[in-house]
Amino acid sequence: MRSEKKSETLEIRVSHSEKTAFAARAAARGESMSAALRRLIAEDAVPQLLSKEVPMWRKTLIAGVPAAITAAVLVAASLAGAEADTKTDFKGLFRAKDADRNGVIDRDELIVDMAQRIAKADVPAVCKGTEWEIRWQATPQMLADGHMEFYDGNDDGVATLNEFVAAHDRKRAKEFVEADTDGDGFVTEDELAAAYRIDEAKIHAECRAAIGMQSAARAPEIVAFLDADGDGVVSLREFMNH
Template sequence: MRKEKKSESLEVRLSLSEKNAFASRVESRGETMSAALRRLIAEDGVPHSKTKEASTLKKITIAASPVVLTVAILAAVSLAGASAKTDFAGNFRAKDTNGDGFVDRMEMLQHMTQQAAEVNLPSDCDGTELAKVWSMSPQELAEDAITFSDADKDGRITLSEVVAANERFRADDFTSADTNEDGFVSLAELEFGFREDEAKVSAECRAAIGMHSAARAPEILKQLDTDGDGRISLGEFVNH
């Protein structure tokens, strides 16, 4: 029997913008691109529940935002998010109160308790997914937030775990948004995502929480479309 090699090379072809975006992300968390790819390949073998992750990330996104936006995948892309990269490091440091490089359940509970106390949804939003989320206890919110990112199941999360979990989720978002499966999200697909969400939330609630409408889709696409080709690539979507 032929002896298996200790390692094999893998060629990955990316556009220059995607390569640069990936390099920037891994550098921000102190990894090389090779190390990040090995980690992602290893993590791909860990089973994930997309439904659970989607539910959890919506809670995290809502908790991290001073103005609650919406629960739909595409409607969660705000103009602020499109024009500036998510500050994962800053958000993580705010939760890591003892500065040990980990966020444990007690630190997450403290954060979620504070966030829950600041949420004040109008009555027009009663019955929506947003209202259901914030009817949960801080303990439930904290547990879901830890579970979402805790790849090694040690009961606490690192910055690299948070970034990796969010990148996986955004990639799933992109797949859901790319309805014709051509590898890009077009203006029509973006508008369709907004309209779907608008149908689930009353106009009064949308106005109260500052939820974007399909009419804002061209503006948001322009913000995300960094190479100016009139559509959103996976790299552009994940890196917003």
């Protein structure tokens, strides 16, 4: 038996002008109003859904850190990221970027980090012309600016550890809502596979295999890994706890 209800109904009242404006913004993002609301609720609920017993920095991702080409182009972390079998320690990852150990990451530190990553980037020939190649053609400054916008929650020009973790959690919550296409609060193998197929349209199967990116074919394996209670589907809590 599931420990969580399949879904709940929420009624809100807004003015006609607010509804019209919200519908237009949702449509511009390719979302229905219901999907946009579910995404916003999930993102806001993340701090409460995460376990209070485990420090935030211990939370791990099923994928590598996203590398932004610009603020609007982020490689998905949990659903479409590379190295999905590798768990990333947030605290260690943050410290690796915080070169001067002052407790925050600034733009200069991100530029150095991005320059090092570009120098080490391996773009197989089979990935030529894909988004994977394009991302590594960006300058360190472009990548740093994209990362900073992703991390910096209060727009003060630096990122703290809490902001760093929160940014990834918001992203994962958004990914969960996008994958949960029927809006029942759970992600199934079919929904996860469909999410991968959308991403595979950007980076083809041969390139994905060469760089270790996940694919629709591995959806059953990934769901089994995430499915802590063994009910065959993944809840938001299960998704966020990995």
